[in-house]
Amino acid sequence: xxxxxxxxxxxxxxxxxxxxxxxxxxxxxxxxxxxxxxxxxxxxxxxxxxxxxxxxxxxxxxxxxxxxxxxxxxxxxxxxxxxxxxxxxxxxxxxxxxxxxxxxxxxxxxxxxxxxxxxxxxxxxxxxxxxxxxxxxxxxxxxxxxxxxxxxxxxxxxxxxxxxxxxxxxxxxxxxxxxxxxxxxxxxxxxxxxxxxxxxxxxxxxxxxxxxxxxxxxxxxxxxxxxxxxxxxxxxxxxxxxxxxxxxxxxxxxxxxxxxxxxxxxxxxxxxxxxxxxxxxxx
Amino acid sequence: xxxxxxxxxxxxxxxxxxxxxxxxxxxxxxxxxxxxxxxxxxxxxxxxxxxxxxxxxxxxxxxxxxxxxxxxxxxxxxxxxxxxxxxxxxxxxxxxxxxxxxxxxxxxxxxxxxxxxxxxxxxxxxxxxxxxxxxxxxxxxxxxxxxxxxxxxxxxxxxxxxxxxxxxxxxxxxxxxxxxxxxxxxxxxxxxxxxxxxxxxxxxxxxxxxxxxxxxxxxxxxxxxxxxxxxxxxxxxxxxxxxxxxxxxxxxxxxxxxxxxxxxxxxxxxxxxxxxxxxxxxxxxxxxxxxxxxxxxxxxxxxxxxxxxxxxxxxxxxxxxxxxxxxxxxxxxxxxxxxxxxxxxxxxxxxxxxxxxxxxxxxxxxxxxxxxxxxxxxxxxxxxxxxxxxxxxxxxxxxxxxxxxxxxxxxxxxxxxxxxxxxxxxxxxxxxxxxxxxxxxxxxxxxxxxxxxxxxxxxxxxxxxxxxxxxxxxxxxxxxxxxxxxxxxxxxxxxxxxxxxxxxxxxxxxxxxxxxxxxxxxxxxxxxxxxxxxxxxxxxxxxxxxxxxxxxxxxxxxxxxxxxxx
Numbered sequence: 112x113x114x115x116x117x118x119x120x121x122x123x124x125x126x127x128x129x130x131x132x133x134x135x136x137x138x139x140x141x142x143x144x145x146x147x148x149x150x151x152x153x154x155x156x157x158x159x160x161x162x163x164x165x166x167x168x169x170x171x172x173x174x175x176x177x178x179x180x181x182x183x184x185x186x187x188x189x190x191x192x193x194x195x196x197x198x199x200x201x202x203x204x205x206x207x208x209x210x211x212x213x214x215x216x217x218x219x220x221x222x223x224x225x226x227x228x229x230x231x232x233x234x235x236x237x238x239x240x241x242x243x244x245x246x247x248x249x250x251x252x253x254x255x256x257x258x259x260x261x262x263x264x265x266x267x268x269x270x271x272x273x274x275x276x277x278x279x280x281x282x283x284x285x286x287x288x289x290x291x292x293x294x295x296x297x298x299x300x301x302x303x304x305x306x307x308x309x310x311x312x313x314x315x316x317x318x319x320x321x322x323x324x325x326x327x328x329x330x331x332x333x334x335x336x337x338x339x340x341x342x343x344x345x346x347x348x349x350x351x352x353x354x355x356x357x358x359x360x361x362x363x364x365x366x367x368x369x370x371x372x373x374x375x376x377x378x379x380x381x382x383x384x385x386x387x388x389x390x391x392x393x394x
Numbered sequence: 395x396x397x398x399x400x401x402x403x404x405x406x407x408x409x410x411x412x413x414x415x416x417x418x419x420x421x422x423x424x425x426x427x428x429x430x431x432x433x434x435x436x437x438x439x440x441x442x443x444x445x446x447x448x449x450x451x452x453x454x455x456x457x458x459x460x461x462x463x464x465x466x467x468x469x470x471x472x473x474x475x476x477x478x479x480x481x482x483x484x485x486x487x488x489x490x491x492x493x494x495x496x497x498x499x500x501x502x503x504x505x506x507x508x509x510x511x512x513x514x515x516x517x518x519x520x521x522x523x524x525x526x527x528x529x530x531x532x533x534x535x536x537x538x539x540x541x542x543x544x545x546x547x548x549x550x551x552x553x554x555x556x557x558x559x560x561x562x563x564x565x566x567x568x569x570x571x572x573x574x575x576x577x578x579x580x581x582x583x584x585x586x587x588x589x590x591x592x593x594x595x596x597x598x599x600x601x602x603x604x605x606x607x608x609x610x611x612x613x614x615x616x617x618x619x620x621x622x623x624x625x626x627x628x629x630x631x632x633x634x635x636x637x638x639x640x641x642x643x644x645x646x647x648x649x650x651x652x653x654x655x656x657x658x659x660x661x662x663x664x665x666x667x668x669x670x671x672x673x674x675x676x677x678x679x680x681x682x683x684x685x686x687x688x689x690x691x692x693x694x695x696x697x698x699x700x701x702x703x704x705x706x707x708x709x710x711x712x713x714x715x716x717x718x719x720x721x722x723x724x725x726x727x728x729x730x731x732x733x734x735x736x737x738x739x740x741x742x743x744x745x746x747x748x749x750x751x752x753x754x755x756x757x758x759x760x761x762x763x764x765x766x767x768x769x770x771x772x773x774x775x776x777x778x779x780x781x782x783x784x785x786x787x788x789x790x791x792x793x794x795x796x797x798x799x800x801x802x803x804x805x806x807x808x809x810x811x812x813x814x815x816x817x818x819x820x821x822x823x824x825x826x827x828x829x830x831x832x833x834x835x836x837x838x839x840x841x842x843x844x845x846x847x848x849x850x851x852x853x854x855x856x857x858x859x860x861x862x863x864x865x866x867x868x869x870x871x872x873x874x875x876x877x878x879x880x881x882x883x884x885x886x887x888x889x890x891x892x893x894x895x896x897x898x899x900x901x902x903x904x905x906x907x908x909x910x911x912x913x914x915x916x917x918x919x920x921x922x923x924x925x926x927x928x929x930x931x932x933x934x935x936x937x938x939x940x941x942x943x944x945x946x947x948x949x950x951x952x953x954x955x956x957x958x959x960x
Binding site: 149151163170175176179182186193194211214368369377382385387389390393 | 425582583584585586590594597598599600602603605622623624625626627628629631633634635637638639641642643644645646648649650651667668671675761762764765773775798799800801802803804805806807808809810811817818819
């Protein structure tokens with residue numbers, strides 16, 4: 112049995128009170144609940160404060176470039192379908208710099224989980240607007256207030272019929288751990304958009320602000336009803352629904368590739384007989 | 395007396411099937427035992443425009459395309475108008491009777507009579523050419539059987555009928571065309587292009603993952619991996635952009651799959667941040683850059699050797715790399731294989747520079763002995779050494795033991811930051827210096843492993859032609875032509891352009907009176923590298939019109955520049 116201590120204890124570079132602490136606690140809980148040991152999965156990230164998460168958990172990990180966690184993570188999974196893959200990435204990383212990769216990952220549906228630490232601000236670079244910063248919010252780099260409409264990752268993901276779309280809150284570790292576990296157990300690409308207060312640079316979307324608005328979806332909510340899910344996903348104001356918003360069971364991308372049926376790519380030796388047969392086609 | 399060599403240009407619009415005629419004829423020539431060099435010239439369009447497929451075939455070994463055509467096969471009037479002046483002395487034009495051959499001697503054919511449907515005109519053209527060249531009818535006939543059997547017996551039969559009609563028509567003409575001299579003892583050879591050879595070399599090295607975004611002229615590398623990849627267990631993913639392609643390949647490599655990324659300059663420009671990531675994360679990666687003329691979109695379907703500097707300096711920060719530049723299809727195969735070994739051995743990005751000319755140039759090549767290839771280096775699946783596993787352990791060689799995750803309890807970290815030996819972010823000064831020096835030390839190993847340039851010619855030449863990559867054939871033949879004219883000429887070809895190891899070629903430079911660097915760009919990028927390595931050249935022959943070198947072009951340029959004067 113895996114113990115929570117197996118995932119280690121680390122000193123972090125996060126600000127005191129940062130929402131990332133709650134997310135990391137939930138990640139540990141979700142891994143523990145599935146009895147996944149540190150060597151039995153890969154934790155991938157890009158750049159930003161969220162992306163440092165893999166450094167604060169004993170595990171296999173790959174901390175790559177800004178916005179590029181998803182391509183790395185999908186390829187890790189395609190190369191070894193025995194390994195669960197978890198990504199921690201921020202709103203700037205996954206919805207800004209890596210926006211195209213986000214759209215492609217939703218479409219491709221590789222079996223993996225994206226934890227988007229969505230604090231609606233650029234934290235690591237000290238407070239510029241992110242794709243999810245609300246219209247009108249004033250920052251040092253947007254002194255006239257943000258003019259753009261915020262990106263709604265949940266609505267976009269549902270619109271694209273992403274196979275698993277959940278929203279949770281870093282201030283509710285139990286709910287978050289439950290969503291992460293559900294996401295990891297889901298076969299296909301799973302998005303967990305996590306509302307995460309940035310105590311240093313986002314003075315608007317605070318713990319109190321989120322708590323006032325966040326409402327868990329009712330028990331009888333049907334996440335397979337796409338139209339309802341679209342309406343639910345669109346709500347981001349006085350009321351912000353939390354929970355599994357949309358789910359569609361369909362085969363993951365891996366099942367589409369017959370070459371993967373033989374196990375991890377690293378294990379396959381070169382088939383020289385096959386190669387010679389191929390070369391004969393050039394005669 | 396029968397000719398030993400023939401140079402045929404087939405021209406027409408995209409969509410007219412000239413590549414089909416060209417490929418069938420090329421294969422027929424190779425199966426008949428001839429040596430072949432193909433050059434393809436096409437426009438960036440799906441249909442229409444003007445394309446050519448040029449086959450040079452010879453009883454003897456040949457290395458480059460030549461300029462004067464013996465036959466101009468015109469599938470449309472534009473081909474006649476544009477290329478009539480490329481016919482050499484005694485050259486003939488072959489075209490449909492409806493076209494105006496402008497008084498040039500040749501054969502006027504009624505394709506309507508030879509081919510029952512326009513779709514069979516390709517086969518009619520194949521039959522005409524094969525027959526004129528004196529190829530045994532059974533050779534193209536068997537090729538048609540091999541090609542069309544999967545479409546059913548009726549189709550094969552129709553093709554054979556058209557072929558026979560073409561052979562019969564030529565027999566009646568008494569055209570007075572000398573056939574090719576027969577090959578005394580035909581040897582089995584393959585028909586293969588540069589990009590095909592790269593894909594096959596990669597498969598021989600055990601490539602398991604390829605991610606790409608389509609871009610001419612690199613796409614055919616991925617296409618070949620797709621075509622044969624299922625049989626060989628290669629996963630090929632067409633991704634959303636080049637950035638994803640590079641990062642995916644890095645992810646796959648981290649997880650233990652040998653990874654290949656094919657692209658061209660414009661795509662590679664986008665990938666460079668990922669090249670830098672591969673370097674710091676010490677992840678093996680083979681990147682094939684099939685060059686085409688830039689900047690930006692440039693001439694999308696033409697050729698150039700102008701991305702050497704881009705590849706040499708790609709990615710921010712400092713780190714060692716190896717760059718291969720195959721000069722022939724055989725080298726494309728061997729160097730692609732070698733690139734995977736080097737990438738794994740030094741856990742760093744390795745590049746193969748191809749270009750449109752080499753990519754699309756079919757050649758006759760000896761079958762490869764795949765079993766005699768050395769097995770490429772491999773990562774570990776488990777750490778069995780002393781102490782805890784450190785992914786970035788500081789070693790004398792700069793190479794750390796590379797374990798791949800998921801096969802044992804060993805935890806494997808990869809990181810884009812400067813990091814501690816166990817892979818975690820650090821800002822520590824000593825650690826930074828130690829890790830940077832460790833990475834740079836890998837360059838010493840790469841330096842020891844450099845492929846020496848190849849030299850052909852007399853020991854103390856009056857002129858030494860230095861080439862790299864696909865220019866090899868034209869430079870070698872230019873030197874041969876000069877020698878035939880009594881000039882003491884030699885050629886030196888670099889199939890690895892970085893690192894450069896002066897002691898591998900300094901003596902050749904010292905022994906030559908004049909040293910002329912021949913390369914397909916406007917600024918002499920490789921010549922500048924040679925200078926950096928401490929080698930002095932005396933002249934340059936450059937070409938940047940988007941078309942490949944020919945021996946004639948080089949010799950003419952040497953005469954013009956006065957490089958051949960004592």
